[in-house]
Amino acid sequence: MTTIYDVAKRAGVSVATVSKVLNGYPDVSARTREKVQQITAELGYHPNAVARGLVTRRSMTVGVFFQDHGNRGFRHPFLHDVIASFKDSIGEAGYDLLFLTEHRGNDGVFRGFESRAKQRDVDGLFLLGVPRTNSGLATLSRSQIPTVSVDLDLFGPKASYLCSDNVGGARQAVDHLVANGHRKIAFIGDRFGTKPGHDRMLGYQEALQAHALEYRPEWILEGDFGETSGYRAMRRLLAEAELPTAVFCASDMMAIGAMNAISEAGLHVGEQISIVGFDDIELARYVSPGLTTIRQNTDKMGQRAATELLELMNTTNKPPGVITVETSLVIRGTVRSIA
Amino acid sequence: MTTIYDVAKRAGVSVATVSKVLNGYPDVSARTREKVQQITAELGYHPNAVARGLVTRRSMTVGVFFQDHGNRGFRHPFLHDVIASFKDSIGEAGYDLLFLTEHRGNDGVFRGFESRAKQRDVDGLFLLGVPRTNSGLATLSRSQIPTVSVDLDLFGPKASYLCSDNVGGARQAVDHLVANGHRKIAFIGDRFGTKPGHDRMLGYQEALQAHALEYRPEWILEGDFGETSGYRAMRRLLAEAELPTAVFCASDMMAIGAMNAISEAGLHVGEQISIVGFDDIELARYVSPGLTTIRQNTDKMGQRAATELLELMNTTNKPPGVITVETSLVIRGTVRSIA
């Protein structure tokens, strides 16, 4: 491995000087600067970011905790997209992403978010898919580590969070249904009390009130965002005495599960029963009929997360905040006008 | 930040001793060992992996280059799954994943794979979705950095690669078709000469020979693995004078594109024309009829990649190799028996 010493020796200067040209300091003559640059190129020298980080105390690395609960597949394309967009944005600022895992060290000690973050010396943290129940969250929120989390209301002296405008999105969904003449609208939400689940429920209720629609407890079902839970919820709903004309599902996967249940019951989605989902995952375009849904703007979410984290990391006294990203309605084929 | 010095002082021992208990060296008495451990816990001390890496010359980090060509979405769930599985396996060995980007440093110099890897001091590299045309590949293959790449035949003193048994998989596809009475089988492959594309073509040809089927150049189409390219290819095929009874597509997305073209032409997939895809992406279950396809075992691919990289990193003289993972046939609804 070639080090800064090799370059210095070869160029006939001190390591300090080499370091200076590498970092663009002004107190170096044009002559030596060029000489050093030339040698650097010749030797194919790459300054070691680790050693540099050690002294500057900035690793130019942000840690990512991405919990997929072993549950790969469709729930995650959404989060994957957010990460991809985040990576692009933060990458331009020169940061690399370190995917961290909570784990038990070889000493047998369990290391959670904060511990791993300090261990790896990351400049900031990005959390996705982390369940509210995670025990490391409390200490993390109190820490001074710049953190942005998505879909999780983690808030602290250096912790901001970000999510779609779930309340507004849910209202958009119901509004769309109402605009198409529906007045009997059921809801399939989540039973875990996630922030998004909660907010979508709220939006649903607000919209109900706004349109003076009847709130029927038996039309409120619970799932876990997954396909089968949507399927089951719909089966329960179909067993009710009176059926709604439409159902709003808090996730596309649940919507798809619901669609299956409907078909199975011999009914037709978009005919007897209309459906609106939430997320706009890729799959939504492919099921048939295409799923009308509320789109979360993953690109923008990633970008906003990145700029927020950058500020948190590089601006002293930047107060944390909550970031909301607008949703949009995507009309496909699961809503029928019954005006 | 609490350092090893703080612990040493508080415990009334030298830093050397603290380091020793932290790393499980034997030459420490039980008494001092306990004392140090207690202080460590009290202070909530986390040894800094960066500083440690600097001296041990092992960062316990593997660099990942994951090119998504801006092309998020369905081509990648496959690679995402491989990464997820890889992460699980390599994570157990104590490694974290650093997602690297090739980029232009603030000095304006472009840094490719090798440069970034050295800069970040990673112990190994994992490459996915990297096009063969990437200019950094040549120097990387010559380097001494342990590397595993998937679906890319990168081979060097420390570079292994891994892919599905694409030849065998393609044969499975054709065999299945033949077993169902098909003798006129078209192929939609790739025009970029990727390793998997090439091998699937090879398998197709071998199977044709094995079953003494006619090779018809006009039934060999080219795409880019994406949906629209499959659609276009199928349209061209449908314009031929004589139609095959089945077509084998080198990717599920192309198969889905082809299915759309078929429906649009007023024909029915699984009736007039049978289709077999390749990959078994999640979507394959959801299109209708469900896509019969060749499944790539992403879990296993990730695991094998991890164990291979671990060996490459930790065993001197481990010769690199090529790793092949078996595929399997997944029967759904797009192949009709015309026996």
Add this chain to the structure above:
DNA sequence: CTAAACTCCGAAATCGCTTTCGCGAATTTT
């Protein structure tokens, strides 16, 4: 022509940790 002010550059301390090597004390062997 001397003093002041710049320019350039390098010595050395430092970041947080590991690891060798030696030394004194305790223990075991003769």
Add this chain to the structure above:
DNA sequence: AAAATTCGCGAAAGCGATTTCGGAGTTTAG
């Protein structure tokens, strides 16, 4: 009881960089 081992610990030399601060050499001012 003396010699030989063993045990437990610490001093110090790094790992590869950055950065302060002062000094030598030059230029400008007085």
